[in-house]
Amino acid sequence: MYIYNEYDQRIVNERVAQFRDQTRRFLAGELPDDEFRALRLMNGLYIQRFAPMLRVAIPYGLLATYQLRKLAHIARTYDKGFGHFTTRTNIQFNWPKLEEVPDILAELAEVQMHAIQTSGNCIRNTTTDQYAGVIAGEVEDPRPWCELIRQWSTLHPEFAYLPRKFKIAVTGHANDRAATQVHDIGLHLCRNAEGEVGFQVLVGGGLGRTPMIGQVICPWLEKKHLLSYLEAILRVYNLHGRRDNKYKARIKILVGAMGVEAFRAAVEKEWAHLKDSELTLDEAEVQRLKGYFSEPAYQSESAAFAGLAEQLANNSDFRVWYERNTREHRVAGYRIVVLSLKPLLVAPGDCTAEQMDAIADLADEYSFAEVRVTHDQNLVLADVAERDLFAVWQRAQQINVARPNVGSVTDMICCPGYDFCSLANAQTIPVAEAINQRLEQLDFVHDLGDISLKMSGCMNACGHHHVGNIGILGVDKKGEQWYQITIGGSAAEDASLGKVIGKAVHQSEVPDTIATLLQVYVDVRESEAESFLETVRRVGVEPFKERVYASHH
Numbered sequence: 423m424y425i426y427n428e429y430d431q432r433i434v435n436e437r438v439a440q441f442r443d444q445t446r447r448f449l450a451g452e453l454p455d456d457e458f459r460a461l462r463l464m465n466g467l468y469i470q471r472f473a474p475m476l477r478v479a480i481p482y483g484l485l486a487t488y489q490l491r492k493l494a495h496i497a498r499t500y501d502k503g504f505g506h507f508t509t510r511t512n513i514q515f516n517w518p519k520l521e522e523v524p525d526i527l528a529e530l531a532e533v534q535m536h537a538i539q540t541s542g543n544c545i546r547n548t549t550t551d552q553y554a555g556v557i558a559g560e561v562e563d564p565r566p567w568c569e570l571i572r573q574w575s576t577l578h579p580e581f582a583y584l585p586r587k588f589k590i591a592v593t594g595h596a597n598d599r600a601a602t603q604v605h606d607i608g609l610h611l612c613r614n615a616e617g618e619v620g621f622q623v624l625v626g627g628g629l630g631r632t633p634m635i636g637q638v639i640c641p642w643l644e645k646k647h648l649l650s651y652l653e654a655i656l657r658v659y660n661l662h663g664r665r666d667n668k669y670k671a672r673i674k675i676l677v678g679a680m681g682v683e684a685f686r687a688a689v690e691k692e693w694a695h696l697k698d699s700e701l702t703l704d705e706a707e708v709q710r711l712k713g714y715f716s717e718p719a720y721q722s723e724s725a726a727f728a729g730l731a732e733q734l735a736n737n738s739d740f741r742v743w744y745e746r747n748t749r750e751h752r753v754a755g756y757r758i759v760v761l762s763l764k765p766l767l768v769a770p771g772d773c774t775a776e777q778m779d780a781i782a783d784l785a786d787e788y789s790f791a792e793v794r795v796t797h798d799q800n801l802v803l804a805d806v807a808e809r810d811l812f813a814v815w816q817r818a819q820q821i822n823v824a825r826p827n828v829g830s831v832t833d834m835i836c837c838p839g840y841d842f843c844s845l846a847n848a849q850t851i852p853v854a855e856a857i858n859q860r861l862e863q864l865d866f867v868h869d870l871g872d873i874s875l876k877m878s879g880c881m882n883a884c885g886h887h888h889v890g891n892i893g894i895l896g897v898d899k900k901g902e903q904w905y906q907i908t909i910g911g912s913a914a915e916d917a918s919l920g921k922v923i924g925k926a927v928h929q930s931e932v933p934d935t936i937a938t939l940l941q942v943y944v945d946v947r948e949s950e951a952e953s954f955l956e957t958v959r960r961v962g963v964e965p966f967k968e969r970v971y972a973s974h975h
Contacts, residue, residue, distance in 0.1 A: 423484045423792065424569045424714045426534045433577065434531045437538060441465045442524035449521055466537025467523055471844045476515045476523055477540040478530060482550045482568040482592075483511035483795040487782040490793050492533045494778035500526050505778070507763060507771040509835060509886060510547050510589070511795040512540055516842055538576060543584045545575035545656075549591045551599040552796040555715060556804045558752040561611040562619050564594040566711040567648065570703075574649050581656055585663030586671035588656070589628075596915060601797060603627045603636045603917035604889055606673045607655060614642045621648060625655060625685070626677030627917075629883035634674040635917050637682045639689065645708070650701040654693035658685065718790040718805055725755030725807035733812050739826075742868075743815050746826040751805070759789075759803040759814055760796070761823040762833065766858050768822075769851045770836040771799030780821045788814055798835050798874075800828060831873040831940065832858055835886055839879030839896065840903075846879030848896025848903040853877065853932050860933035866944055873954045874913070875936070889913035891955050892939060893920045894932065903929045909939065909966055910958040923967045927974070935970055942966050 426434075444461045447453040453461075462468075466477040478493070485493075493513055497505045500522050505513045518526060530536055539546060548568045555563040571590055575581065581588070591600040594611040602608030608624035621643045627636030643651055659673045662680070677685050734741045749758040761781060764770050773781075781801060785793045788810045789803035796802060801823070806814055818824035827833045834857070837843065839850030854877060861867045876890030887893035893908035905927055908920030927935050940954075946965055947957045958966070 423486060424481070424711075431531070431534070434534070434536045434538070437465070437536065438524060438527045438531050441527060445521065445524050460542075463542040464538070465523075465527065466540035467520075468541060469844070470516065470842050471840075472842070473517045474520050474523065475842070476518050476526060476537060477508070478513050478515070478535060478537050479540050479547050480511050480513060480535075480795050481572050482548055482554075482565055483552055483797075484565070485793045485795065486533075487785045487791045487793065489533045489535055490778050490782040490785070492529060492535070494775040494782070496526055496529060497778065498775040503776075504772050504774045506769065506838060507773060507795050507799050507801070509797055509799060509884065511549050511552075511797060512547055513795075514838075516838070541587075542582075543586050543588075544582055545571075545578070545584075545588045545590065548572055548575070549589075549600055549797060551593050551595055552794050552802050553599065553749060553758055553804070554594065556751055556753075556756075556758055557595060558750060559596065560594045560752070561613060562594045563712075563715060564592040564609075564611055565715050566708070567609070567611070568592050569711055569714065570649070570708075571652070574652070581660065584656070584660055585665050586668060586673075588659075588673070590652075598913075598915040598917070599797065601886065601889065601913035601917075603915075604629055604633070604886070604913060605636065607652065608636045609648075612642065618644075620644050623651065623655075626674040626682070628672050628674040629886055629888050630672070631669050631881045631883075632675065632678075633883065633888040633919050634678065635919065636674075637677065639682060639686050646703040647697060649703065650696040650699060651689075651693055653701060654689045654696055657692050658688045662688070720753045720756065720805070721807075722753055722755040725753075725809060727755075727807070727809035727811075730808050730811065740812060740815055743824055743826040744811065746830065747824070747828045748806075748811065753805075755808055757806050757808060757811060759806045759811070759818075760828045761801040761803065761818055762825040762828055763800050763823065764827055764833050765822045765825045766862065767855050769838070770834050770854055773801070777821050777823060780817070781823065784814060784817055798833065800833070829872040829874075831867060831870060831875050831892070831936075832861055833875075835874070835876040835890070837878050837880075837884035839877075843879060843884075845882055846896065847898035848879050848905065849929070850877050850879045850885065850894075850896060853894070853896075853905070853929060856933045857936050860937050861940075864937060864940070867940065869950070870940065870943070871950075871953055873940075874911075876911075886913060887911075888919050889917065890920060891958070892936065897926055899926070905929065905932050907932075907935060907939075907970075909963060910955065912955055916955075921963050923963055924971055927970075931974065934973065938970050938973055939966055942969050 448458040591605040592609040610622040623640040624636035794802040840846040877894040878885035889911040911920030
């Protein structure tokens with residue numbers, strides 16, 4: 423993984439000192455609230471419903487074990503003993519004391535971490551496929567390109583005050599696990615007719631109030647032009663994006679208003695000035711970045727394990743976990759292991775300090791001292807030898823991160839909701855718990871294959887509800903919490919926005935509504951091979967709507 427140089431470290435250290443002084447002045451009454459607000463947001467600090475919230479950057483989801491241990495220490499020392507992993511692969515601490523935040527940032531700087539650009543109208547943490555570099559069938563490992571974008575975008579003076587926040591995702595695989603089509607910019611590593619690798623560039627995706635799927639603005643871009651082309655897009659957005667209305671300030675609104683052809687023409691015109699500037703990449707720089715992501719010391723022969731088949735045959739619990747929570751690795755003898763942060767009765771994405779320490783131990787022993795955070799709020803050990811899988815499973819069970827539900831309906835994405843967030847209209851965490859308990863009573867849930875369930879507590883859509891196979895949006899009706907249900911969304915390579923099934927349902931009815939939707943799916947699917955999404959696309963919303971609202975009368 424990328425290791426700071428002296429320059430990186432100095433920037434982060436200076437930022438900590440600067441913010442320490444700003445916080446001191448604010449607490450002494452020398453800095454007015456509105457001035458401090460802009461400064462704290464630059465350092466990832468929000469004021470939530472009950473306490474400040476600090477969002478820490480985890481670039482493209484990659485953590486060394488010493489960094490994960492530092493996060494555990496911060497959770498234990500400065501918070502209530504846990505952190506919350508987000509859909510941008512960052513971590514949030516929900517209960518720090520304002521006066522201690524500079525100390526937290528200083529501790530983070532010791533392990534090459536920070537909270538810069540985790541909020542505000544700037545380029546946020548670049549995200550990618552959680553299996554980057556280890557999954558078979560990749561065009562190329564996207565992580566060096568994420569690092570390049572991170573270096574280019576961090577403290578870029580021209581893009582510190584964009585019309586609105588800006589998110590970029592990169593993938594190198596035909597299966598899109600990074601939700602690139604619902605980002606401001608999505609980048610797909612792909613080959614042209616000559617077999618050369620470059621980027622397909624999408625622009626104008628996004629969720630929130632007006633969800634949109636990104637559109638291709640450049641079918642194939644030569645790699646050396648990546649930064650100049652990104653800069654051209656951002657300049658056009660910075661110049662023409664709306665600043666008078668924050669709900670219409672995202673690039674998706676601009677692309678929608680101009681039309682993708684006119685937007686592309688504006689970008690091309692801007693790019694003409696930048697194309698052969700100092701932003702052009704030379705091969706030496708690309709190789710330097712790739713050098714940070716060198717392959718670990720795989721030992722295919724000794725990692726492979728002839729006894730695995732027997733373990734799987736003799737232990738059905740282990741087999742279910744293996745089938746659900748591990749993935750094929752591109753190197754023979756290894757598996758990718760997903761640790762589920764969606765156990766029963768825990769807020770999705772929450773992780774205690776004890777769990778973080780234990781997961782760091784697991785990664786040190788079994789996965790080259792590295793952990794990854796996924797876009798759907800789980801953690802990954804990317805390189806586990808087959809011979810170690812049983813031991814890893816047993817240890818994961820002991821710390822409650824082995825629920826065999828990865829990709830299933832109970833592997834929910836969920837924002838923190840009304841219990842934490844001052845923007846939310848409705849609770850999400852208690853609803854997730856109630857759904858979990860209801861689904862545990864259904865025998866057939868474990869056999870339903872992959873279904874994504876995503877829930878947001880407000881229109882900002884931090885839970886990505888629009889692109890869930892099943893989406894849930896909390897709305898406030900005269901002080902009561904109601905939930906709008908959508909079906910048929912997807913954040914994958916076949917991206918689509920879900921359709922509303924009908925009027926919102928009361929909080930108490932959400933678990934039964936979800937159970938009904940799943941029962942309809944089981945009843946109307948053509949075969950067990952037909953996924954929930956395929957069924958919805960074939961039969962439409964009506965059969966689901968009829969049964970849900972019939973059961974309410």
